[in-house]
Amino acid sequence: MSNHIENNPEFKGLKVNQGIEQPAAVNDDAVKRFLKRRKKLLTADEYVKGILDGDISLLSQAVTLVESSKPAHQEIAQEIIVKCLPFAGKSFRLGITGVPGAGKSTFIEAMGKYITSQGGKLAVLAIDPSSERTKGSILGDKTRMEELSSDPNAYIRPSPSAGSLGGVARKTRETIILCEAAGFDHIFVETVGVGQSETAVHSMVDFFLLVQIAGAGDELQGIKRGIMEMADAIIINKADGNNIERAQLAKAQFENALHLFPPAPSGFNPKVLTISSLHKQGMNTVWDLIKDYQDATNKNHYFEHRRSEQAKYWMYESINETLKNSFYNQTDMKERLKDFEAKVLKSELSSFVAARQLLDIYFENK
Numbered sequence: 001m002s003n004h005i006e007n008n009p010e011f012k013g014l015k016v017n018q019g020i021e022q023p024a025a026v027n028d029d030a031v032k033r034f035l036k037r038r039k040k041l042l043t044a045d046e047y048v049k050g051i052l053d054g055d056i057s058l059l060s061q062a063v064t065l066v067e068s069s070k071p072a073h074q075e076i077a078q079e080i081i082v083k084c085l086p087f088a089g090k091s092f093r094l095g096i097t098g099v100p101g102a103g104k105s106t107f108i109e110a111m112g113k114y115i116t117s118q119g120g121k122l123a124v125l126a127i128d129p130s131s132e133r134t135k136g137s138i139l140g141d142k143t144r145m146e147e148l149s150s151d152p153n154a155y156i157r158p159s160p161s162a163g164s165l166g167g168v169a170r171k172t173r174e175t176i177i178l179c180e181a182a183g184f185d186h187i188f189v190e191t192v193g194v195g196q197s198e199t200a201v202h203s204m205v206d207f208f209l210l211v212q213i214a215g216a217g218d219e220l221q222g223i224k225r226g227i228m229e230m231a232d233a234i235i236i237n238k239a240d241g242n243n244i245e246r247a248q249l250a251k252a253q254f255e256n257a258l259h260l261f262p263p264a265p266s267g268f269n270p271k272v273l274t275i276s277s278l279h280k281q282g283m284n285t286v287w288d289l290i291k292d293y294q295d296a297t298n299k300n301h302y303f304e305h306r307r308s309e310q311a312k313y314w315m316y317e318s319i320n321e322t323l324k325n326s327f328y329n330q331t332d333m334k335e336r337l338k339d340f341e342a343k344v345l346k347s348e349l350s351s352f353v354a355a356r357q358l359l360d361i362y363f364e365n366k
Helices: 028-037 044-052 056-067 071-087 104-117 165-181 196-202 225-230 241-258 283-299 302-329 331-345 351-365
Strands: 092-098 122-128 154-160 186-191 207-213 233-237 271-274
Touching: 044 056, 044 071, 044 165, 056 071, 056 154, 056 165, 071 165, 092 104, 092 196, 092 283, 104 122, 104 186, 104 233, 104 283, 122 165, 122 196, 154 165, 165 186, 165 196, 165 302, 186 196, 196 225, 207 225, 207 241, 207 283, 233 241, 233 283, 241 271, 271 283, 283 302, 302 331, 331 351
Parallel strands: 092 186, 092 207, 122 154, 122 186, 207 233, 233 271
Antiparallel strands: none
């Protein structure tokens, strides 16, 4: 006790106990146990076998490798994807978008439970927007879909975009291949908001669904023409209770708007439906519509044509993404960029001339 200054005689009425010795901040035994349990990196063949056997743990590990930016992880991920390709392509891919608060997660859970109750297997891939400042991401879909996340025939995988839409879109498309190889015959790709990410999702799915709600002011306000043109169907969610009349009015407004657009290349006219995801009403109607679309596009061969066009699109996207990463990650180029940026800011070079010269230097060094 004497080592406490408060216990000196001059501090009358004070007494401070010695206390106990604090344990180490890190428990060595716990670290050893963690390192012993930590999964080692398997071979590509081991991952592929696990995926084809429907091992969800190995599927998740493979998806993590796909999402990783480490070259070693990317190398094994690409080997896994190539070996899974012959077993992929047999699912129906559904893209789901809509403004925040439209009830997309509630709809996905209700629709997902309907699909699994019919004997289907569903994988939900959620493109979650990340903070541009912190690169963080909410990844809250599993907490919002409690019933579906515990379904043995469903798999939910949220993916942070970390500010790179092109990167996450490519990785989501590769994840679709792995999920299909694992036996999932229905793939949902969800995106949040109404913006660029919708174009990326549209380029990797067979059917694009726009989720809307009624009673939030002008139903058509803020909906971009491009999103409306991409939609194969629009559903007015939360059509229950006092909101039924407003939902019917919104349905009529959207139907009138769709008549102004040119015919869809699929030959299938987009429909507008009202549903209540909360009460699981209208799920069978939505699914019947999707089945009608499948039948129509299989008959006129648009389904196969769209898949081919998407494969070609992603080949060029991959080329663009790889070239961009190669350019910016070249050590010499990083230094030159600073110099050229300074010249542009001082008006010594125009932006276009600077870009041209930098590209010339880059290709000379390749």
